[in-house]
Amino acid sequence: MDRSDDVSITTPGFFASGDPLSILAKWRQHDPMHWTEGALARGFWSVTRHGDAMQVFMNDNKTFSIQRYGASLPQNAEMDDVEKSEFMRLIRSGANLSVMDGEPHVIMRKAFNDRFSVGGIGELEQLIRDCAVKILNDVLPRGKCDFTVDIAGRLPLAVISAMMDLPEADWDDLYRWNNMSAAPEDPEWSVGTPLETSQAGTINLVQYCAKLAMERRGGGGNDLLSALARTELNGELLSPDKLGFNGPMFFAAGHETTRAALSSALLELMRDPAQWRALREKRHDPDAIKAVAEEGVRWASPLTHTLRTATEETVIGGQKVKEGDWVVVWLASANRDEKVFADPHRFDSARTPNNHLGFAIGKHHCLGAHLARAEMRILLEYLLEHMPEPPQLAGEPQMAASTLFWGVKHMPISYKPGAQIAQ
Numbered sequence: 001m002d003r004s005d006d007v008s009i010t011t012p013g014f015f016a017s018g019d020p021l022s023i024l025a026k027w028r029q030h031d032p033m034h035w036t037e038g039a040l041a042r043g044f045w046s047v048t049r050h051g052d053a054m055q056v057f058m059n060d061n062k063t064f065s066i067q068r069y070g071a072s073l074p075q076n077a078e079m080d081d082v083e084k085s086e087f088m089r090l091i092r093s094g095a096n097l098s099v100m101d102g103e104p105h106v107i108m109r110k111a112f113n114d115r116f117s118v119g120g121i122g123e124l125e126q127l128i129r130d131c132a133v134k135i136l137n138d139v140l141p142r143g144k145c146d147f148t149v150d151i152a153g154r155l156p157l158a159v160i161s162a163m164m165d166l167p168e169a170d171w172d173d174l175y176r177w178n179n180m181s182a183a184p185e186d187p188e189w190s191v192g193t194p195l196e197t198s199q200a201g202t203i204n205l206v207q208y209c210a211k212l213a214m215e216r217r218g219g220g221g222n223d224l225l226s227a228l229a230r231t232e233l234n235g236e237l238l239s240p241d242k243l244g245f246n247g248p249m250f251f252a253a254g255h256e257t258t259r260a261a262l263s264s265a266l267l268e269l270m271r272d273p274a275q276w277r278a279l280r281e282k283r284h285d286p287d288a289i290k291a292v293a294e295e296g297v298r299w300a301s302p303l304t305h306t307l308r309t310a311t312e313e314t315v316i317g318g319q320k321v322k323e324g325d326w327v328v329v330w331l332a333s334a335n336r337d338e339k340v341f342a343d344p345h346r347f348d349s350a351r352t353p354n355n356h357l358g359f360a361i362g363k364h365h366c367l368g369a370h371l372a373r374a375e376m377r378i379l380l381e382y383l384l385e386h387m388p389e390p391p392q393l394a395g396e397p398q399m400a401a402s403t404l405f406w407g408v409k410h411m412p413i414s415y416k417p418g419a420q421i422a423q
Contacts, residue, residue, distance in 0.1 A: 015401060033046070044325070059314075060362050073305065090202070136420075144412065148263045160255060182405045183400045205244075214243065265296030268299065279380075279384055300407055302406065307326060
């Protein structure tokens, strides 16, 4: 049996230089519940269709567990070992909200729901705008920049850092540590083997957040780390593991989606200038801006997949799934399902409806979805207002080497230098 596609889809470097979408499209058409024997220590079911993905998401904490083996595939077989990998140990202990089952997940989510609700994010509108203007005023007069690093990545980094009250002097370290943890196979972030890189990034992030949270425990701060420090599970304050590992969750979730979706959206708009110009005519129409932001998430699918473990025998897409089997929902495939999306392989800035699963759905719907949407909407408004003509690529975009957070990591662009935005 030819396992080359299976090996490719479980190899981080393939996501940097290969074409994972073509493999997923093949499976979606001919083998939508594909048993995958790749480069990892065990096989798993690849769920590639939108309807089957919905079945998995809507049965979280019933038929499927997110905590038993974590929410994502290990980057390689060595990193699947809890004795060696601090990241995997924390994941499987349910040390943060995104990998908790049952009542602990409900309690933790309730503690932060208001902050990340539509109303809560509405209160952050001015903060997001202030951050966006500051960032754009630095790059607009230059006439060139690395869009992903200087704009698309900088905005969510600035916003989540403000929400967590993190000193700006630490931002570059935090950005690097997060990339080391999320993409340890990427040579740009390497400090040794992938396991050593993951260990260093994870431990630095966790220790940093735990230290700040412990220092703020007992205080009256309104930032996210202070709120974490006051949160209780079953009548007890969070352990150092939970304090430390929830901080990076906010940090990573706070910028990965926005960075990748904005970069992918701009890349497609540069490739199709007519869409840019049509959008610019509608730049004061909130619905038009929201539509292109949603299409950016669908198109990029920054979180490529999410993992669940079957807690009982079940059937998905006509395939019998045994208790204990890994079930991997490929969001990048579900979001291009021909049965759900018209012309799914075309970036359509006006697509509606757009029932993408980029933020998942159900109990583990992304807590920061409204924040990501607000950041994308606001930044797109400013870009369309202050760049009359679409930017131009000034070099080849580079993709990250990660099976989990797949997206553009560098995208040099050039544009007509513009005046700074009045504040």
